[in-house]
Amino acid sequence: MNQSDLILLASVSFAFTFSLTYLLTLALVKTLPKKGSVVEDHHKQGKPKVAWPGGPAILFSLVIVESILYLIYGDLRILSIALVTIIAGSIGLIDDRMKFNRGIIKPGLLILASLPILLLRTYNFHPIFPIFGSVRLSIIYPLLVLLAVPIVSNATNMIDVLNGALSGFMVITTIPLIFALALRPDHAIMVAAIPLIASSLAFYIFHKHPSKIFPGDSGSLALGAMFCAIAIVGRVEIVAIIAILPAILNSFFILSSIKGFIEHRNIKTRPTILLPDSRLAASENPSAPATLVRMILIGGPLSEREVVSDIFKLSAFSAFLAVITTLVTWCV
Amino acid sequence: MGIIGVAWLLVFLGSYIIFYLIVPIDLFPGTKDYVLTFFNSLLKVVLSIFLSIIWILIMIKLRDIYIKRKL
Numbered sequence: 252m253n254q255s256d257l258i259l260l261a262s263v264s265f266a267f268t269f270s271l272t273y274l275l276t277l278a279l280v281k282t283l284p285k286k287g288s289v290v291e292d293h294h295k296q297g298k299p300k301v302a303w304p305g306g307p308a309i310l311f312s313l314v315i316v317e318s319i320l321y322l323i324y325g326d327l328r329i330l331s332i333a334l335v336t337i338i339a340g341s342i343g344l345i346d347d348r349m350k351f352n353r354g355i356i357k358p359g360l361l362i363l364a365s366l367p368i369l370l371l372r373t374y375n376f377h378p379i380f381p382i383f384g385s386v387r388l389s390i391i392y393p394l395l396v397l398l399a400v401p402i403v404s405n406a407t408n409m410i411d412v413l414n415g416a417l418s419g420f421m422v423i424t425t426i427p428l429i430f431a432l433a434l435r436p437d438h439a440i441m442v443a444a445i446p447l448i449a450s451s452l453a454f455y456i457f458h459k460h461p462s463k464i465f466p467g468d469s470g471s472l473a474l475g476a477m478f479c480a481i482a483i484v485g486r487v488e489i490v491a492i493i494a495i496l497p498a499i500l501n502s503f504f505i506l507s508s509i510k511g512f513i514e515h516r517n518i519k520t521r522p523t524i525l526l527p528d529s530r531l532a533a534s535e536n537p538s539a540p541a542t543l544v545r546m547i548l549i550g551g552p553l554s555e556r557e558v559v560s561d562i563f564k565l566s567a568f569s570a571f572l573a574v575i576t577t578l579v580t581w582c583v
Numbered sequence: 584m585g586i587i588g589v590a591w592l593l594v595f596l597g598s599y600i601i602f603y604l605i606v607p608i609d610l611f612p613g614t615k616d617y618v619l620t621f622f623n624s625l626l627k628v629v630l631s632i633f634l635s636i637i638w639i640l641i642m643i644k645l646r647d648i649y650i651k652r653k654l
Contacts, residue, residue, distance in 0.1 A: 380598050386606070492594065496587050504646050507639075541646055549650060568584050572591045 252438065260323070261442050268316045268446040272453035275308035280463045290465060294413060294555050296529050304347045304467025305457065309450050310340035313477060316446040320439075327371050328484035329443045332477060334367035339404050339476030343468035357468075361401035364476050368396055373484045380489055381579040400479050403491075406498040407475030408468055409505060412544055413559050415459035417466060420498065421451035421474050423566040427494045427573035428478070431487040434581045440485035447477055460556050489580065494573035497565045501543035508541040523548060530554050586645050593638055605630045 252260070283289065283302035291298040317333035342360045351357050368374050376392035377385040388395070411417035425448040432441035451474060457463045466474075475498075482491030492499070522545035524532045533548035547553070547561045605627050611619040 380602065381595065382599070383602060386602050489594070489598075493591055496590055500586065500590060500642070503639075503642065507643055507646075541650060546646070546649065565584060565587060569587055569591075572587070576591075 257438055257442070261445050264316060264320065264442055264445045265449045268312050268449035269453045271312035271315065272308055272450040273456065275312060276305055276454055276457050276464060279305050279308050280457055283464070292414070292462065292465075294523075294525060294531060295461070296525070296527075299461075301462050302464040304344070304469050305454060305464040306340060306343055306347065306467045306469025306471070306473060309454055309466060309470045310336065310344075310473045312453075313446050313450050313473065314340075317443060320443050320446075324439045324442075326439045326443075328373040328440060331367045331371050331373040331484055332440075332443055332480045334371075335364050335400060335480035336473050336477040338364040338367070339400065340469050340473030343408075343470070343472035346472075347467040347469050358401040358405055361404055361472070361476070362397055364404070365397045365400040368400075368480060368483055369393055375486055377486075378488050379486055379580060381576050382583065396483055399483065399488075400476050402499075402502075403479035403482075403495065404472045404475030406495065406502040407478070408471040409502040410498045410543065410562070411466060411471040412542070413460075413555055413562070414462040415455055416559050416562050417471055417474070418451045418455035418458045419559065419563055420566050421478070422448055422455060423563060423570050424494045424498075425451065425478065427490055427570045427577060428481060428485075428487060430574055431490040431577040431581070432481075432485050434577055435485075435487070437485050440481060444481045444485070447474065447481065450474075460559065487577075490573045490577050493576050494570055496569045496572075497543060497562065504541045504543070504546070508539075526552055531558060586642070586649065589645060590642065593641065597634055597638055600634060601631050605634075 280302050283305075284300065288303060289300035290303045292301050313336050314333050317329055317336065321329040321333060339361060342357065342364065345351075346357055351360075374392065374396055376389045377387055378392065379385045407417060407421070410420055425444060429441055429444050429448065432438075432444060454464075454466065454470070458466065478491065478495065482488050520534065520536050520539045522534055522539045522542045524534055526532055530552040531544070531548055531554070532552040533545045539545065543562065543565075544558055547558055553561070608623065608627055608630075610623050610626065614620065
């Protein structure tokens with residue numbers, strides 16, 4: 252495929268995914284409240300009802316576009332990405348509807364989402380590290396693949412706490428991944444990564460403050476799992492780890508402070524407090540989980556928009572470090 | 584941003600230590616004894632896990648320092 256065809260395919264892929272997610276989300280924003288499928292927005296006075304879950308719009312558009320790209324390229328790695336996304340999104344959809352009460356069930360089930368990568372053998376057990384290149388991890392790498400999808404998709408799920416945080420975060424975080432895939436170069440996976448950014452961006456229009464729809468676990472798990480699958484099959488694992496550091500550190504800090512797996516809806520002590528002027532403040536209760544939002548708010552109360560803006564700044568910083576990692580890995 | 588920067592540096596440093604210093608360890612050069620080869624590999628795994636635990640402890644310490652300083 253020559254360069255002009257590649258640019259055309261990438262552009263069409265972006266435009267089609269963006270339009271599909273936009274239209275489907277718009278339809279969900281209108282239909283879900285009529286069916287009573289709404290949840291309270293806890294970070295606003297009066298707790299307004301917001302349509303939920305918007306994940307099916309993300310999931311459907313991502314899977315449609317990835318399937319078309321698989322038919323164009325015939326690359327099993329793209330099929331793996333689609334399958335990982337379907338399985339993780341479906342687990343999220345079940346959780347949205349049935350609610351897994353034990354915190355370990357969801358990460359446990361998400362191991363299933365890793366299987367397409369292993370069964371289709373679309374991984375390479377020579378991950379590429381900055382400075383010293385690829386290393387052979389023939390035994391441990393498949394085990395890391397099994398763990399990676401649950402860890403990354405749960406990390407993205409845990410950052411989905413404020414209006415627009417998840418969708419905006421995914422847009423920023425995917426940019427260095429596409430940059431690394433372009434530089435490697437791995438054009439098939441680079442084009443396959445574009446729907447992730449397009450879908451997140453289209454969803455962000457409805458998800459930003461004040462949210463008209465929440466993605467739910469179906470959206471957050473699908474986005475996280477797809478990000479992870481792209482990183483593994485595209486062999487840009489280290490760049491992906493650096494890019495997604497704010498989410499990884501957020502989930503790590505939560506798990507280490509509550510000492511175990513627990514559903515966020517089951518956390519007894521809230522990490523933040525809603526003030527009468529609608530600003531958010533950090534809880535000073537020592538038993539409150541040390542979330543990223545609480546750590547941002549420790550400096551003083553902020554509006555929800557300001558907290559989300561701070562999360563985006565951290566994501567941009569991580570994305571910058573991921574770009575440096577890319578340059579060190581493939582240009583030095 | 585500081586914690587993210589430190590985490591980034593630690594990923595670099597940790598991977599350097601694991602792949603440049605730990606992986607080449609060969610306590611029994613030239614041996615074909617499976618038991619000795621197994622112990623050599625086990626040592627590498629233990630050292631790598633130890634490093635990962637140190638990474639986790641550093642991150643927890645940084646978080647606690649950040650929270651205590653700001654509160």
